[in-house]
Amino acid sequence: MSPQPLLQVNNIEVVYDHVILVLKGVSLHVPEGGIVTLLGANGAGKTTTLKAISNLLRAERGEVTKGTIEYRGERIEHLDSSTLVRRGIVQVMEGRRPFGHLTCEENLLVGAYTRRDGRAAVQRDLEMVYSYFPRLAERRHVKAGYVSGGEQQMLVIGRALMARPRLILLDEPSMGLAPQLVKEIFEIVWRLNKEEGVSFLLAEQNATMALRIADYGYVLENGRVVLDGDAATLRENEDVKEFYLGLSAAGRRSYRDVKHYKRRKRWLA
Amino acid sequence: MEVLNSLLVGPLRDIVSAPVFFAEVVVGGLMAGVMYSMVALGFVLIFKASEVFNFAQGAMVLFAALTLVGFMERGVPVGLALLAAAAVMVALAVAIERVMLRPLVNQPPLTLLMATIGLTFFLEGFGQLLWGSNVKELDVGIPDRTFDVGGMLLNQFDLVAAAVAAVMVALLAVLAQKTTLGRALRAVADDHEAAMAVGVPLKTIWVTVWSAAGIVALVAGIMWGAKSGVQFSLSLIALKALPVLILGGPHLDSGRHRRRSHHRRGGKNRRSLLGAAGRGGHRELVRLRAGDGLSAI
Structure with missing residues (x-):
C-alpha cells in the first residue's frame, strides 16, 4: 500500500435521525489504483459507509458524528456531493437507478454535468464508455427505463465514469442480475481499474465475485469492521469461507447435509 | 324524449345551422384554455423537477402581477418594471430554496405540499401588504380589439396571449430537451438522489426551476392582469388551471x-x-x- 492512501476513513460513527447508531467506528483505506471490497450481509452498514463518504447521508437524516474521512490527505466530511464529484469521488448507488425517462446517452451526459473541460473531452469519454460497454452504444437512443437490468447496471457505471472520477464507490452491482451478467460486469470493473486507473470501493454481498477482483477486503457486521485482509487471505479464511463463500471445510456443501448448528464465528460481532 | 331531443339532437342541429358561430365558440374556448395553460405551465415546471405540487403557483401569479403593477404605479417605465418584477421573482426563488426547500429535502411529497400551502398564504398576505389590496388596472400596451375573420369575431388580445403561451412552451421545451441544464433538470425529476450522486447540485436546479416558474407566473400575471385586472382572485385561477394540468399531454x-x-x-x-x-x-x-x-x- 502506498504511503498516503487515496481514501482514508478513520473510525467513523454514523447516526440516523439522531438516535439510530448504524456505524460504530469503521476504519478503512483505499490505496490509489486499488479495488477494495466491503463485504457484509443486509444491514451490516455497507451502503451507509459509502454514503458517508459521498455525503449522501444528509438527505436521509444521517450524520457522521465521529471520526474523519480523508481523501488525498484532505478532510472531506463537510463537502457536498456535487463538490465531491468534482474532486473525483462518485457513488454508483445500489439498485441501479438510471434516469428512466432519459435516453441512455442522455443519462451518460448527465454524468458529465460537473465537467468543465469542454464538449470534445466529454465526447471522447462517451466513446470510451461505449467501448467498454458496447451494448450501451446499441441502446444509446432508447429510454433507460426500457433497457434490461444488466444494461441499466452498465449504464449507471458508465454514467459515473463520465465524471472522470479517481474513485468510484460501487454499491452492489451484482444485485438482481444473472450470474453470467455479474461476471461480465465484474470483468469490466476490473478492466476499468487496470486500464483507466480508477480506484474502486466495492460494497458486495456476492463475496465470491468481489474477492476475485479485489486486492483487499473488509468484512462488516453490525456496523463494525470485524475482519480485514488481502483478498487472497480472506478467501482462505475459514470463517469467510463458511459464512460468506458458502464453503465448509469439506468443500461445497449440499443442503441435504445442513446441520442444525452453525460453526461459531471467531470474531466478536 | 323531449329531453333527449334537446340534449342530443338540438345542439347538432344548431351547429349545422350556424357553423360560423360554432367555430367562434370553439376558438373562444381554446383561447380561454390557453390563458389557463400559462398558469398550468408553472405547475408542470416545478412538479417535473422537484416532484412538488406547488399549491402556491396561483399566489405567485398574483404576487408577480402585484409587484409589476406596484413598480409601474411608482412611475417606473414598463420595460424596467418588467425586469424588476422578474428580478423579484428570482430573488423569491432563492429565498424559497433557502428557507423552505432545503430543510425539507427527501421529505414525503405531502409535507412539501403543506409547505407550498403555507407559501400561498405568505405570498398573498405579503404581496398585498407591500403593494396594497385594491383592484388595479394593468396596461402593458397589448391591443384589445375584436376583429372579423370570415364572420367570426376574434379578440386580438386572445391571439397575443396564445402566441405568448406558444412561445413560452417552445422555449421551455427547448430548455428541457436540448440544454445541459434541462437534461440535469429532467434527471433530478426522475431520481433526485441519483442525480445528486453524479454531482448535479440540487440547490442550483431548484433555484433555476423556481425562478423559471416565477417568470412564467409573471407572464401569466401580465396576461391575466391585463384581461381582468390585478386582484386577489388571480390567486384562485390556479385551481381552475388544475384540469389543464392533469389532462396535459401524457x-x-x-x-x-x-x-x-x-x-x-x-x-x-x-x-x-x-x-x-x-x-x-x-x-x-x-x-x-x-x-x-x-x-x-
Missing part, C-alpha cells in the same frame, strides 16, 4: 414506467428505516394522479 409510456420505478424506490425507502410510514402509499397516490399527466414538457 406520454403513453410514462405511466407504466413511473409506477415500476417507484415500487422499487418505495422498497428501498422502507429499508432505510427513515420516514418509512406512509411514504410509499402517499407517494404512489400523488404520483398516479398527477404524475401521469405531467409529462407535457
